Amino acid sequence: GDSVTQMEGPVTLSEEAFLTINCTYTATGYPSLFWYVQYPGEGLQLLLKATKADDKGSNKGFEATYRKETTSFHLEKGSVQVSDSAVYFCALSDRTGNQFYFGTGTSLTVIP
Amino acid sequence: EPEVTQTPSHQVTQMGQEVILRCVPISNHLYFYWYRQILGQKVEFLVSFYNNEISEKSEIFDDQFSVERPDGSNFTLKIRSTKLEDSAMYFCASRKLAGVSNEQFFGPGTRLTVL
Numbered sequence: 001g002d003s004v005t006q007m008e009g010p011v012t013l014s015e016e017a018f019l020t021i022n023c024t025y026t027a028t029g030y031p032s033l034f035w036y037v038q039y040p041g042e043g044l045q046l047l048l049k050a051t052k053a054d055d056k057g058s059n060k061g062f063e064a065t066y067r068k069e070t071t072s073f074h075l076e077k078g079s080v081q082v083s084d085s086a087v088y089f090c091a092l093s094d095r096t097g098n099q100f101y102f103g104t105g106t107s108l109t110v111i112p
Numbered sequence: 113e114p115e116v117t118q119t120p121s122h123q124v125t126q127m128g129q130e131v132i133l134r135c136v137p138i139s140n141h142l143y144f145y146w147y148r149q150i151l152g153q154k155v156e157f158l159v160s161f162y163n164n165e166i167s168e169k170s171e172i173f174d175d176q177f178s179v180e181r182p183d184g185s186n187f188t189l190k191i192r193s194t195k196l197e198d199s200a201m202y203f204c205a206s207r208k209l210a211g212v213s214n215e216q217f218f219g220p221g222t223r224l225t226v227l
Contacts, residue, residue, distance in 0.1 A: 042220055043116065099160065105149075
């Protein structure tokens with residue numbers, strides 16, 4: 001069945017460091033891929049998405065490219081800030097769009 | 113900006129008791145969902161709901177679980193007789209349109225603790 005495997009955390013970085021959080025997926029058909037972020041005490045917020053191969057989603061300096069050949073959707077940011085501290089979830093939407101499959105989440109802490 | 117809300121934020125209950133978790137989806141959304149996340153594990157799909165009936169459910173969603181949209185705004189998840197292993201964060205989500213690319217909007221979650 002469909003599934004998402006996400007890099008284990010927690011991750012601690014200094015401010016302005018480069019961030020990569022790895023995400024790979026298994027799916028039948030052509031899923032859409034998402035990154036959600038959860039700030040402390042809040043719900044899951046959509047960070048970015050990509051709906052087909054080679055699409056790049058981007059938002060708030062974060063980027064991820066839908067790579068069908070490697071079944072990956074790695075999240076990157078060139079220079080993290082303290083305010084980026086949160087839990088990041090990779091997810092895919094199945095063919096019907098009715099069910100999301102999530103990774104385990106990666107906790108990121110950025111220190112000044 | 114409209115958002116999904118959930119109440120309560122934290123629910124503590126005794127094993128065997130019934131609990132009802134409440135959600136108010138975004139008002140013009142048509143598809144509703146419940147997910148759960150056991151501490152340290154993946155966010156897992158429980159059930160989807162459309163047009164006043166369940167459209168999909170996972171293996172987790174057994175006879176102990178039920179969902180209801182009792183009025184035009186609320187969407188509830190009931191667990192009839194809670195077990196220790198039901199302790200988790202429960203997320204409600206809603207979506208406006210069908211289709212693969214349309215994201216789901218999530219609430220802040222309800223943390224359920226079963227003692």
